[in-house]
Amino acid sequence: MTIDYSLYLVTGRDLLPEGMTYHESLEESLRGGVTVVQIREKETDTLEFLEIARESKTLCDKYKVPLIINDRVDIALAVQADGVHLGQTDMPVHVARTLLPPNSIIGVSCNNLDHVRGAVADRVDYIGIGAVWATNTKNLSNPVMGVRGIGTLLSALDGTDVNAVAIGGIKSDNLLRTLHGSVSPSGHKLDGIAVVSEIVASRDPYNSTRTLREIYTDFSALLEQQGIPRPAPTYTADSIKAGVIDLMRVVRETNPLIHQITNVVVTNQSANATLALGGSPIMVTAPEEMEDLSRILGALLINFGTVTSKEGMMLAGKYANREKKPVIFDPVGVGATQFRRQTAAQLLNNWQASVIKGNAAELAALAQSEEVQAKGVDSVGPGFVDPAKFVRDLARRERCVIALTGQTDWVSDGMTIIRLDNGHQLLGKITGSGCVVGTCVALFCAGAWAQASSEASSGKLVRGDMLLGAVGGILALTIAAEVAAPQAGVRGSGSFLPALIDALYNLTPESVLERARVQVFC
Numbered sequence: 001m002t003i004d005y006s007l008y009l010v011t012g013r014d015l016l017p018e019g020m021t022y023h024e025s026l027e028e029s030l031r032g033g034v035t036v037v038q039i040r041e042k043e044t045d046t047l048e049f050l051e052i053a054r055e056s057k058t059l060c061d062k063y064k065v066p067l068i069i070n071d072r073v074d075i076a077l078a079v080q081a082d083g084v085h086l087g088q089t090d091m092p093v094h095v096a097r098t099l100l101p102p103n104s105i106i107g108v109s110c111n112n113l114d115h116v117r118g119a120v121a122d123r124v125d126y127i128g129i130g131a132v133w134a135t136n137t138k139n140l141s142n143p144v145m146g147v148r149g150i151g152t153l154l155s156a157l158d159g160t161d162v163n164a165v166a167i168g169g170i171k172s173d174n175l176l177r178t179l180h181g182s183v184s185p186s187g188h189k190l191d192g193i194a195v196v197s198e199i200v201a202s203r204d205p206y207n208s209t210r211t212l213r214e215i216y217t218d219f220s221a222l223l224e225q226q227g228i229p230r231p232a233p234t235y236t237a238d239s240i241k242a243g244v245i246d247l248m249r250v251v252r253e254t255n256p257l258i259h260q261i262t263n264v265v266v267t268n269q270s271a272n273a274t275l276a277l278g279g280s281p282i283m284v285t286a287p288e289e290m291e292d293l294s295r296i297l298g299a300l301l302i303n304f305g306t307v308t309s310k311e312g313m314m315l316a317g318k319y320a321n322r323e324k325k326p327v328i329f330d331p332v333g334v335g336a337t338q339f340r341r342q343t344a345a346q347l348l349n350n351w352q353a354s355v356i357k358g359n360a361a362e363l364a365a366l367a368q369s370e371e372v373q374a375k376g377v378d379s380v381g382p383g384f385v386d387p388a389k390f391v392r393d394l395a396r397r398e399r400c401v402i403a404l405t406g407q408t409d410w411v412s413d414g415m416t417i418i419r420l421d422n423g424h425q426l427l428g429k430i431t432g433s434g435c436v437v438g439t440c441v442a443l444f445c446a447g448a449w450a451q452a453s454s455e456a457s458s459g460k461l462v463r464g465d466m467l468l469g470a471v472g473g474i475l476a477l478t479i480a481a482e483v484a485a486p487q488a489g490v491r492g493s494g495s496f497l498p499a500l501i502d503a504l505y506n507l508t509p510e511s512v513l514e515r516a517r518v519q520v521f522c
């Protein structure tokens with residue numbers, strides 16, 4: 001039996017809003033388009049469970065939607081349900097199979113790789129992976145997995161025909177993030193999502209279901225259209241330069257608000273660079289302000305040079321994702337301490353970065369590669385043997401644009417690779433020039449966001465061309481450095497900094513066109 005797992009409803013009668021009957025709620029969600037229904041009754045006596053299951057079976061048959069029973073093989077048999085869902089401490093799969101009619105659907109809950117391997121060996125039809133996010137619907141015995149955890153388990157299904165749904169805290173406002181971030185590095189995606197409260201606790205289950213369906217369908221269509229790995233779009237060095245110049249104009253015209261959670265060393269420099277390029281800086285860290293800010297910002301930069309408000313960083317990214325705004329992550333010195341490595345992993349598990357920008361040591365640490373070592377926040381040694389491949393692979397793994405900065409800069413979205421050869425050695429003599437690159441990238445990504453129409457973003461976690469945004473930000477700063485360094489008043493690194501801010505302020509399309517050294521590889 002072929003099943004559409006895309007929108008899997010798990011029932012929860014205790015969550016029904018006042019005045020709404022179980023029957024009404026289930027029928028509305030079936031009308032709205034749920035594709036599988038699981039009856040989950042944890043505290044109900046057998047007789048009542050049986051009655052609920054019979055009523056549900058009649059409704060599901062009317063809408064030709066398969067019915068699954070949670071835990072209870074006897075109830076599934078009694079109502080001729082299509083299958084059962086079993087937890088790790090429920091009846092073993094091989095026993096259930098001997099009791100159920102042939103071709104019954106069997107699903108199993110999985111929380112770790114051993115569970116998945118066991119489920120594959122048991123030849124189950126699908127697995128329910130979770131909990132992805134925190135939930136009030138069930139007392140969890142394991143920590144939440146986050147989207148990266150889902151991707152890891154999905155990889156273990158490569159080459160099998162076992163389907164997978166994610167469960168736990170999935171809502172319309174985190175669904176796109178859940179779907180986007182859970183695609184495994186091998187390209188394995190979820191076959192569906194399982195939800196309880198978002199539909200059952202809704203006063204309007206029909207529309208809650210429709211909204212989830214729409215997000216799921218848009219994302220799937222986009223993935224299909226892009227393919228994994230995606231076919232290369234046609235960038236050329238000239239189209240990149242023209243695009244960057246256009247973004248520069250958009251930034252100056254739209255004056256985007258750039259929310260920067262950054263470190264104490266560079267706050268002032270970053271704010272001045274933002275103003276010089278035509279943006280508006282706001283350097284807020286309080287968690288309480290993140291939701292309101294997300295609605296008005298043009299882009300969010302999270303730089304964890306000095307991690308002062310982890311909670312603020314968590315919330316800022318989450319809300320920016322919800323608003324489909326660019327999130328630029330600069331994991332300063334991530335390899336330096338265990339705390340930084342853990343924090344970066346937590347942040348990336350919680351929200352999706354649009355661009356991750358770092359030096360060789362920082363990106364090596366994120367990729368868990370030993371190839372480049374760090375000294376504090378700096379890289380030591382000659383860098384990656386094959387930086388082009390490194391950025392492309394990391395972009396595929398992190399599902400975002402990767403910008404590797406250094407003497408030569410490399411940018412990739414997992415498909416196109418761009419090499420940039422601008423800059424000046426004085427950039428290395430002032431503190432925080434890398435952090436200011438992050439600011440410039442955030443500005444150009446905000447320009448790319450403003451330029452893209454909201455229709456074009458259907459199914460996407462962020463709207464606009466983030467590859468171009470990352471390239472634009474790097475070129476703006478490195479070209480400004482080339483312009484600033486030979487100025488008459490520049491006598492060393494101290495006088496270079498104000499000249500650099502001036503050069504950003506006075507940056508012209510002509511100097512970008514003339515100076516940009518861009519190479520594109522596919």
Ligand SMILES: Cc1ncc(COP(=O)(O)OP(=O)(O)O)c(N)n1
Nearest residue numbers: 070085086087088109128129167194
């Ligand atoms: C689709 C889906 N996935 C996971 C679960 C959780 O099942 P289990 O671990 O058995 O926990 P309970 O639901 O029994 O509390 C599920 N029900 N459905």
Ligand SMILES: Cc1ncsc1CCOP(=O)(O)O
Nearest residue numbers: 131135137168169195196197
């Ligand atoms: C049954 C179950 N198993 C893991 S999380 C969960 C509950 C999911 O409920 P909700 O969708 O309301 O978070």
